Amino acid sequence: MAYQLYRNTTLGNSLQESLDELIQSQQITPQLALQVLLQFDKAINSALAQRVRNRVNFRGSLNTYRFCDNVWTFVLNDVEFREVTELIKVDKVKIVACDGKSKLSKTTFFFKEVYPLVPVLLDTYGFCILKVVI
């Protein structure tokens, strides 16, 4: 029950690439790879929630904003990120943020992405019934 948000990071991408290589060489099945990615989602979400403690402030100018499917996407320009130890300046940054509070939105995100049958059912029948256990 964790966001797949973090798959598009250095860590997540390198894991996906490694899994793809193993699939190519037929050492694992795509199903297994998917399971590993789910495991990754859990691990990264809990690691970020529990093991990271630092705070960052930033300031910049907002170029664009988008709110769709409970996901905010911003593009900021000329941003300064301030941490206690350092200052980072970038001319352009894209922020993708999922809802940090609502548990329900987390699970819808999860279902839509993970269970391959759901979109098929929706397309074929126009509805599908899911039993949600939170």
Place this chain on the structure above:
Amino acid sequence: MACINPVPKLYRSVIEDVIEGARHLFAEEGVEEQVLKDLKQLWETKVLQSKATEDFFRNSLHSPLFTLQLPHSLHQTLQSPTASLVIPAGRTLPKFTTAELGTSNSRANLTFSGYPIHVPAGVTLQTASGHLYKVNVPIMVTQTSGRASILQHPVQQVIQQLGQPSVPQLNPCCLQATTEKAQRMETVLQQPTILHSGTEDRKHLEKATSDTLVPPGNEHKIASEALLSQPESSQYIGLPGVVFPPQVSQTDSNVEPVVSVSASMIQNLHGGPLFKGPQGTRDQHVSDVQLHLLKNRKFECDSVKQPRNIEEPSSLPVSEKGSNSQMDLSIQVTDDDINEIIQIDGTGDTSSNDETGSTRDVDENEFLGIIDAGDLKVLEEEADSISNEDSTTNSSDNEDSQIDVVEEDPLNSGDDVSEQDMSDLFDTDNVIVCQYDKIHRSKNKWKFYLKDGIMCFGGRDYVFARAIGDAEW
């Protein structure tokens, strides 16, 4: 206060957790344990290769040791005091002046505390794991969590990474040395003292990452040197010169050993008495990298060449490269196809016709219809040469089609502006993936309350538990 980068530790722990969690999954599927180990290995390698964590494995070494070994010849030229320096990692200490020793081949164990260390030329650094790095020119080594550029001599700065898993802090600044360079050290040595005093005052000394830092002038030189070695149609050499530098920087993250070795340094690869095991692999890496680059150059060349060649089918240069010859063939094939298509049609067949001229006209019109507007000129010439009688009809038709095509382009091009902006806008190296607690807006003032985020700026990764931001739209 020593700045500890939490990212490598975090990544390590995540990798461990995932592998452990996946263990039973693999067992259930009946997949061997070895595959799991392979996965872990692949994953760690990729993370290490990326710029995300400079010192990914550093945390696994409690105190990285650098053994300084000085060549005998340096002994007289150095004026630094003899010292044996041992600094435990993590302790805050003021900067060092020099770390050399007076006696030849004596060693100093030096652990990197993260403060600027001035390393003179000709010093060999050996990490605890046994990897050797030779310093060619005097350098200032710092550890900051800042970014890339080097604060060093402009010339002869070739940085090579041995690509070993235990990457020490000093790694990016290590250069090759040969005994021939010993003479240069004398003149160069004066500079480091100036460098040293000048830079110590600075707070944010910048440090090289594991990428190549070769001044752009050298890059071009290297590119053209490498390319001129290939006997070729000179018209294409200009292209690679332009294409190369961005490619070089892009391949950095993918290529493990670093790129851009100057021609003179290539020869030096074979020198260096102190190099042991890693040298063989490095040679191979460099040559692999060069091949890789040259291949890229070739592909770039080819893709740019293609449209040109279509325009001038008769003036294709005969080249020795296989890909070029393939291109020639392919273009001829398409010509044949076009001719065949025309011939298949009823009007284009060779059956008797009263007016051979009109047949030709239809041929030419069909011909023109298939080919782009850009090629019309060339084909026009051919068409005119074939049938002069109906040239007026031809030209009028051609002009019409030409005019139509010419007019449409400016009209259509205006529609694409916003699309390009969006795609360029969202395609960036700097991304933050996180969760939001609250997003607030008042008029055009936005406030962001974010949490649990991973930031990636120019390849380097950062994390935060909380982030608060302000922006004006």
